[in-house]
Amino acid sequence: MSGRPHQSFYAKHEAVILGTLSVVLLLGGWQAAFKAGLISPLFFSSPEAVVKQFRYTLVEGTLLADMKYSYTNFAIGFGLAVITGVVFGVLIGWYRRLRLFFDPFLNALYATPRVAMVPLIIIWFGIGIWSKVFIVFLSAFFPILVNTVGGVRALDRDLLRAAKAYCASDWQIFTTLALPGSVPFILTGIRQGVALGLIGVVVGEMVGSSQGVGFMVAYGGQTFNTDTLFVGMIVIAFSGILLTWIAERLERRFSRWRPER
Amino acid sequence: MVKLSIEHLSKRYWFEREDREVLAVNDVSLAVEDGEFLAIVGPSGCGKTTLLNIVAGLLPYEEGSVSIDGKRVSGPGVDRAVVFQHSSLLPWRTIAGNVRYGMEMQRRFDEATMHERADHFVKMVGLNGFEKHFPNELSGGMQQRVNLARALAADPKVLLMDEPFAALDAQTREFMQSELLKIWSQDRKTVLFITHQINEAVYLADRVAVMSARPGRLKGVFKIPFGRPRTLSLKRDPQFLEIEDSIWQLIEEESQSLNMVLAEK
Numbered sequence: 001m002s003g004r005p006h007q008s009f010y011a012k013h014e015a016v017i018l019g020t021l022s023v024v025l026l027l028g029g030w031q032a033a034f035k036a037g038l039i040s041p042l043f044f045s046s047p048e049a050v051v052k053q054f055r056y057t058l059v060e061g062t063l064l065a066d067m068k069y070s071y072t073n074f075a076i077g078f079g080l081a082v083i084t085g086v087v088f089g090v091l092i093g094w095y096r097r098l099r100l101f102f103d104p105f106l107n108a109l110y111a112t113p114r115v116a117m118v119p120l121i122i123i124w125f126g127i128g129i130w131s132k133v134f135i136v137f138l139s140a141f142f143p144i145l146v147n148t149v150g151g152v153r154a155l156d157r158d159l160l161r162a163a164k165a166y167c168a169s170d171w172q173i174f175t176t177l178a179l180p181g182s183v184p185f186i187l188t189g190i191r192q193g194v195a196l197g198l199i200g201v202v203v204g205e206m207v208g209s210s211q212g213v214g215f216m217v218a219y220g221g222q223t224f225n226t227d228t229l230f231v232g233m234i235v236i237a238f239s240g241i242l243l244t245w246i247a248e249r250l251e252r253r254f255s256r257w258r259p260e261r
Numbered sequence: 262m263v264k265l266s267i268e269h270l271s272k273r274y275w276f277e278r279e280d281r282e283v284l285a286v287n288d289v290s291l292a293v294e295d296g297e298f299l300a301i302v303g304p305s306g307c308g309k310t311t312l313l314n315i316v317a318g319l320l321p322y323e324e325g326s327v328s329i330d331g332k333r334v335s336g337p338g339v340d341r342a343v344v345f346q347h348s349s350l351l352p353w354r355t356i357a358g359n360v361r362y363g364m365e366m367q368r369r370f371d372e373a374t375m376h377e378r379a380d381h382f383v384k385m386v387g388l389n390g391f392e393k394h395f396p397n398e399l400s401g402g403m404q405q406r407v408n409l410a411r412a413l414a415a416d417p418k419v420l421l422m423d424e425p426f427a428a429l430d431a432q433t434r435e436f437m438q439s440e441l442l443k444i445w446s447q448d449r450k451t452v453l454f455i456t457h458q459i460n461e462a463v464y465l466a467d468r469v470a471v472m473s474a475r476p477g478r479l480k481g482v483f484k485i486p487f488g489r490p491r492t493l494s495l496k497r498d499p500q501f502l503e504i505e506d507s508i509w510q511l512i513e514e515e516s517q518s519l520n521m522v523l524a525e526k
Contacts (some may be wrong), residue, residue, distance in 0.1 A: 164348040166366035167337045180353045
């Protein structure tokens, strides 16, 4: 009889078991150290206190409102970045003169950490929603733009030659080669844009805002409320993990035909 | 009747790195009859691919003339289709989508006809059942079948083949050669076939033109006397080997004289 060799329960789920073990050990150790009085609540929270604070801010506090505020900032800014980044990137990638014309700007802005522009943006837009939207937009726009430009320009020579041999017009080359060829690049840009946009929204809210998860973290820090600080950090971390995961799935889904996969 | 006529064609390149002009094709004249399978052999760098690119309309030329049915070639046209050395398939299109591609670009057929022709030529190259697969799921030999089907589906008057089997392993190559003859025998299009393999040229073609290296000149044209259909065992026929040998001598003579020139320098 042939068939799949038997695998033990551990061998099948090794990654999950070891991963869970490390998290449990860390949280357990943390809680134990706190109980033993090794950690001052002024500098460090405990898992128990974080859970308690989480429940409190969720039910009676402003956590939901803060999350909604932050997600709205992120969604509007990121949506604008995707639309303008892709459209602008396709145009710049396709028209050489346009690219040469905008090159100095794009290089300068791309090389500058966008965080450096936050104070200026807050002067322009105030501490309401639009300053955060604009920061997210600027943060996510450049990786999407740069990757889109690269994707449109990365026209395969052999494919171009084939298209020309079959009398393809410039428009046909654009729609059948340049656009579909740039999709994986655009999705890479979107994945990078998610990460940078999240940084943008948090920093924006920390520097100039009276609401949002970023504000919650900054406020927690200023008032030595480490429990709140940890709740905010965990919300941010999980948002990042979730959004990056979605972007990665999307990227993989559309890169099915890529030879390296 | 002459289908493809090349007269006194020369092509010069400006060779940037060495800052000098190179004569890639030197005064080549060649006439391919309607329905004829003509192969051009020559060592690498003899200008045979340059010649094919000019005939395909992908390279401009200034000296001499190239014409199909008496009409001067001045760019790509629907009367020609190219089978490339690298399969040059769109990785995001399925096999059926790739076979359609040439027809789509040329805009000669309506939707229903394109669908029907794509179906027909996928079957003709033996890929039925693979219509919905993507190129990266296919072997090199199968990808070249798609490349061939794409060209045939575009219904060209002249089929241009640029070393289509050069990147395949020896066994697959032999198999593809006999498959190509089978497919070609169904409608006997005019074929210009470029290769560096002498026995491939002799096995496939009605006539074999031999080119020499730098500057690419036509050294001689051999008429291949074998009837059709041909089988792979023909490659062991004494007469076949004799022809192969005389082509080989013509090319070798050339490379020896080239060595002598180099030695003198």
